[in-house]
Amino acid sequence: MNLKDINLYHIAIIMDGNGRWATNQGLERTAGHAAGEFSLSRSIDWALNNNLQWLTVYAFSTENWSRSKDEVDFLMFFNRDILIRRREEFNDKGVRFHFIGDLEDNRIPDENKFLMNETEQLTKNNKKLNLVFAFNYGSRKEIHDAYSKLNKNSIDQLDEESFRANLLLPEMPDPDLLIRTAGEMRVSNFLLYQLSYTELMFVDTLWPDFDEKELDSAVDEFQNRVRKYGNA
């Protein structure tokens, strides 16, 4: 399918439920994060096969530091390990990587910072799919930082366009569709500004069980939605 034909350019995903998936299997929570890699790579391949332009995934929130040290350490390790193991494959497939979040935070290991930067550089000429990792991302911080970057004069003439230019990835279009797995019906500090007119979908499936069939049915559901943007 060519998703452009149905005006579906950008899908954002809150990949939730890894911990519950692992607990259900009698495993450590971290095994759920590891299992989630397959859902992520399935989703990227699905996006490539269906001509999606932008896929944004929530990998680590500014609030996730409150988890146990072991889990946070694993997530830092895992996020760099995925890049090391998989970036060449996705580079060859035409994927351009972007990372949004507070990437300067001194709690992020230097090796992660280096790999994220290197991966953006490595893939910067790719055109098939923009893949955005929200990493140490929090929407309130993004908005506060955008506001603090404005100088006093520009505040007088502030409009949507000039404000957006200060967001973390100004060229990223707003998501057309947000999918959150694992049944929670909240946005958990994800893209609060950008989701203003996004179609929201919540599915009970836990992230490690999420697959192409679920994405196809999200597209079916999306086609049944009428986007009105305030019109009658």
Ligand code: IPE
């Ligand atoms: C999402 O799964 C992954 C991250 C937040 C990094 P969770 O780890 O939140 O899984 P649950 O919600 O505890 O099941």
Ligand code: IPE
């Ligand atoms: C949101 O999931 C963050 C990510 C998926 C990375 P959480 O599991 O952290 O969200 P809450 O705590 O249920 O709101």
Ligand code: MG
């Ligand atoms: Mg969760």
